[in-house]
Amino acid sequence: MTPRRNRVPESSLVGHYAGPVTRLAACALDIAILNGAFVLGLSALFWLLGFIAGTQLDTDDFGPAFSIPMLALWAFLYFWIPWSLSGSTPGMAIVGIRVVRRDGDPVDRAHAALRVITWPLSFLFFGLGFLGILVGREHRALHDVFAGTAVVYAWDARAARIRFLAQRGPSRAARAPEGAPSRASG
Amino acid sequence: MPARASKNGPVSNNRRRPVDRLLDLVPMDAVVRHVDVNELIERVDVQRIVDRVDVNAIVERVDIQRIIDRVDVNALMTRIDVNEIIDRVDINAIIERVDVEDVVARTEIGQVVVASTTGMATRGLDFVRAQGVGLDQWCNRWVDRILRRRPGDAPAGPGITIGAPGPEAAP
Numbered sequence: 001m002t003p004r005r006n007r008v009p010e011s012s013l014v015g016h017y018a019g020p021v022t023r024l025a026a027c028a029l030d031i032a033i034l035n036g037a038f039v040l041g042l043s044a045l046f047w048l049l050g051f052i053a054g055t056q057l058d059t060d061d062f063g064p065a066f067s068i069p070m071l072a073l074w075a076f077l078y079f080w081i082p083w084s085l086s087g088s089t090p091g092m093a094i095v096g097i098r099v100v101r102r103d104g105d106p107v108d109r110a111h112a113a114l115r116v117i118t119w120p121l122s123f124l125f126f127g128l129g130f131l132g133i134l135v136g137r138e139h140r141a142l143h144d145v146f147a148g149t150a151v152v153y154a155w156d157a158r159a160a161r162i163r164f165l166a167q168r169g170p171s172r173a174a175r176a177p178e179g180a181p182s183r184a185s186g
Numbered sequence: 187m188p189a190r191a192s193k194n195g196p197v198s199n200n201r202r203r204p205v206d207r208l209l210d211l212v213p214m215d216a217v218v219r220h221v222d223v224n225e226l227i228e229r230v231d232v233q234r235i236v237d238r239v240d241v242n243a244i245v246e247r248v249d250i251q252r253i254i255d256r257v258d259v260n261a262l263m264t265r266i267d268v269n270e271i272i273d274r275v276d277i278n279a280i281i282e283r284v285d286v287e288d289v290v291a292r293t294e295i296g297q298v299v300v301a302s303t304t305g306m307a308t309r310g311l312d313f314v315r316a317q318g319v320g321l322d323q324w325c326n327r328w329v330d331r332i333l334r335r336r337p338g339d340a341p342a343g344p345g346i347t348i349g350a351p352g353p354e355a356a357p
Contacts, residue, residue, distance in 0.1 A: 016343040019319070019323065021321035138344075162286075
């Protein structure tokens with residue numbers, strides 16, 4: 001079931017539609033980074049305000065009426081700015097994927113904003129909007145459809161394969177030439 | 187009785203027939219002068235003659251080594267225009283036949299590449315991404331199987347068909 005160790009695809013894969021597992025991993029990483037940075041940032045902000053005001057401030061002093069809009073604003077900026085600039089949030093960059101227009105062009109600011117705004121819609125009805133990533137021919141979620149975007153691999157698997165083969169060294173390669181990493185089809 | 191030479195070669199007098207004796211009187215050189223040799227050759231079936239020749243037997247009798255020993259290879263090489271030969275070689279076709287991955291894996295080039303381009307973080311990312319891609323492909327295969335779709339039906343990416351290489355240079 002799980003891919004074998006050191007399974008590096010043979011082809012480049014750059015520009016190919018990203019699959020569900022990679023996108024789920026990127027989403028999980030982004031949510032973790034988003035929340036972690038929000039908590040750290042808010043704590044730093046409260047410390048700074050408290051330092052200036054000379055009092056001890058806490059998140060409980062403001063309540064959800066303050067923290068939820070702040071989190072929403074932070075989430076919008078967290079996704080919108082990276083998608084507009086490079087197409088990749090930090091989580092997406094780690095797993096090697098990026099957002100592009102449906103025709104493969106880079107995402108502009110307007111489409112990036114539309115994608116961020118419609119992103120929560122995919123969570124409705126038990127995440128039904130994400131089903132398109134799994135079963136769709138273009139692996140597009142509901143927010144991708146709304147924003148006219150797609151998610152593709154930005155990771156050059158062929159370069160990684162060359163690096164992996166190089167790491168094995170000439171002695172090991174000579175001893176077991178047929179033991180090269182399995183060639184998953186691109 | 188000893189053989190005696192005639193115009194047509196030595197023939198024993200005992201075995202000489204009247205025709206031979208008649209031919210002795212004919213000046214063969216004069217006759218041959220009137221023969222159109224080219225026309226005669228055209229009437230000869232050379233292929234039949236060649237077919238009857240055992241070329242292998244002839245070749246076996248040839249001392250190739252002696253011939254090679256007599257050839258001045260250096261002089262021969264100086265007469266060869268190497269550039270002209272190279273110009274006629276399709277280098278791209280040769281390069282396409284080279285297994286670059288095998289070359290990298292078997293030579294020190296790989297070590298240089300590793301030393302200059304990769305660190306622990308890159309290797310770690312490559313590993314994680316490879317696992318993700320492998321799982322993606324596994325999921326896609328199963329979804330295609332369940333939905334009874336042929337794997338090659340779906341586009342590989344925006345503007346990329348299955349089997350075609352993707353755009354190079356990752357961002």
